[in-house]
Amino acid sequence: MMRDRIDRWIFDTFGISAHGLALYRVFYVLFVLVIISPGHKPFLYFSVYGTLPSDFYFPPPGPMMLFPDFPPFFFLKGVELFLVIVLGCLLMGWKTRFMSIATGLLILTGNGFAYSMGKINHDLLLAAIPIVMAFSNWGSSWSMDAVSGKTRRPEVWPVALLALMLGFMMFTAGFPKLLGGWLDINTHATYGHFIKQYFVNERQDLLSGLFLDIDNRVFWESLDWATVIFEIGFLFAILRAPVMRFWCALAILFHFMVMMMLNISFISNLPVYSIFLINWDELAARLQGVGSLIEGKYRLTAPFVLCGAMLLYLYGTPLFFLDTLFRLESDLLALELLVLMAFLPLALNRIAAGTVATVNVAMSSWQKKAPE
Amino acid sequence: MENSHKRKIRGGFYLFAAWLIFQYLMVGIIGVIHSEPWPAFTLPGFKNVFDRGEFIEQKVPVFVVEGADGETHSIRPSRIFSDIPVSHHNGIMRHQFNPARFSSGGxxxxxxxxxYDWLRARIEEEAGLMPAGSGQILVVWSDHFYRIRGEEMRQVSSVPVDTLFVMRAVP
Structure with a gap:
């Protein structure tokens, strides 16, 4: 019985069609190429570490300890360049499984050296997504592989695996808070972090000034409780697709509020939230015409895709231009602000829909139990 | 055939779930002994809490060099590591220029x-200072204490607490 329930969760909970998977593949590639912009600060920017002397090589415990030093500048430049080329191939769906795994491994290689100076960024899922989704056969539709008939049947278990990874990682963010006293009503952890960021690190952009005016213990304590419940609750939210969708919408609202208050952004998890948040099948059905139109013309479009990817590599995303128009005092990028703002309406819509659905279920349950 | 495929995938999930728990334990243990392992499926906990009315303490490092003019100059790490993303600066200083990590070596x-030449060149490029003669570079760590007064936060004191001597090894 238990095994059946586990099987249902692994194989049925996060159902998605071949076209839905294909659209998500395109979304992931465009997100990395246009938003993250490999080869440019501050995300997947590896080559600078090749200019540093070996004295500063301080690998974290793990596979990076196998290397004695930073690799040469040209090697890391090559990793950035190959990443962009491989992403271009993944966009076109050419040798999709190989390109997916190569994308993940190239990100891991570059990040491994970037995190060998003493600081680790917790964006592992950005590399995990293409490696895991390679086994979903997200290249089985709207791809060069599909045109040449070299495809396998789509699988949905990789989406469940991503849910497990995300749920567990969020749990590891919440569990230390539970032990560290965030739920103690005499302490105010969020307020403490806010004050430190505002005054010591001078993160004073966006709505941070408004939060400084709030001198209400109930408000600040409720943020502590909400954070712990949200992060630990993620591990339980993965059990059902509608709850996971609701929780991912909450996650976007959470990151948006953190950005508004603390001026800290964390956009690298957006692709993994998106797979649960967006109804890819519905969107793919709407874009069926466009997909079919492009499908027969890959030989024509492939050079343009690769040229576009190379231009993005050489000059960076045009979205960096936003920073020249809208300069923030903190180290937050206008690009990060724009991206989270773009996701916010969808997240709010999902939260509203989830809340209404929960209320309806509760009401109908109450009506059934109530004596006639 | 179908059942065999499902059995393999289910087995993989069991193994991966066990691995997630094991690696979380390892991150906790190795993180205390050495530093945070990578790659690991974890996110930072930010478990610190804050009591209203207390001082906020922040350890702040600066590079200190004696310039060609004979004066002592302080240079923020953000200027030395300006090519590297800002989010990495504190981690670099904590792990690479923290005197406590070199206590056994004086x-x-x-x-x-x-x-050493790279660091000296960065100081010259970014701060326009030439470390004089011996070219000694220090990293001085201070405890900055802040206290909130209404809507302002004042730095009430800055106490140098530790110094790291950066030396050039003889080839």
């Missing part, structure tokens, strides 16, 4: 001639 960080 709080001296020996750099290879290549490493």
């Amino acid at each position: 709080r001296i960080k020996m750099l290879t001639p290549e490493g």
Whole structure:
């Protein structure tokens, strides 16, 4: 019985069609190429570490300890360049499984050296997504592989695996808070972090000034409780697709509020939230015409895709231009602000829909139990 | 055939779930002994809490060099590591220029001639200062204490607490 329930969760909970998977593949590639912009600060920017002397090589415990030093500048430049080329191939769906795994491994290689100076960024899922989704056969539709008939049947278990990874990682963010006293009503952890960021690190952009005016213990304590419940609750939210969708919408609202208050952004998890948040099948059905139109013309479009990817590599995303128009005092990028703002309406819509659905279920349950 | 495929995938999920728990335990243990392992499926906990009315303490490092003019100059790490993303600066200083990590060696960080020359060149490029003669570079760590007064936060004191001597190793 238990095994059946586990099987249902692994194989049925996060159902998605071949076209839905294909659209998500395109979304992931465009997100990395246009938003993250490999080869440019501050995300997947590896080559600078090749200019540093070996004295500063301080690998974290793990596979990076196998290397004695930073690799040469040209090697890391090559990793950035190959990443962009491989992403271009993944966009076109050419040798999709190989390109997916190569994308993940190239990100891991570059990040491994970037995190060998003493600081680790917790964006592992950005590399995990293409490696895991390679086994979903997200290249089985709207791809060069599909045109040449070299495809396998789509699988949905990789989406469940991503849910497990995300749920567990969020749990590891919440569990230390539970032990560290965030739920103690005499302490105010969020307020403490806010004050430190505002005054010591001078993160004073966006709505941070408004939060400084709030001198209400109930408000600040409720943020502590909400954070712990949200992060630990993620591990339980993965059990059902509608709850996971609701929780991912909450996650976007959470990151948006953190950005508004603390001026800290964390956009690298957006692709993994998106797979649960967006109804890819519905969107793919709407874009069926466009997909079919492009499908027969890959030989024509492939050079343009690769040229576009190379231009993005050489000059960076045009979205960096936003920073020249809208300069923030903190180290937050206008690009990060724009991206989270773009996701916010969808997240709010999902939260509203989830809340209404929960209320309806509760009401109908109450009506059934109530004596006639 | 179908059942065999499902059995393999289910087995993989069991193994991966066990691995997630094991690696979380390892991150906790190795993180205390050495530093945070990578890659690991974890996110930072930010478990610190804050009591209203208390001081906020922040350890702040600066590079200190004696310039060609004979004056002592302080240079923020953000200027030395300006090519590296800002989010990495604190981590670099904490792990690479923290005197406590060199206590057994007399709080001296020996750099290879290549490493020392790189650091010296960065100081010259970014701060326009030429470390004089001996070219000694120090990293001074201070405890900055802040206290909130209404809508302002004042730095009430800054106490130097530790110094790391950065030296050039003899080839």
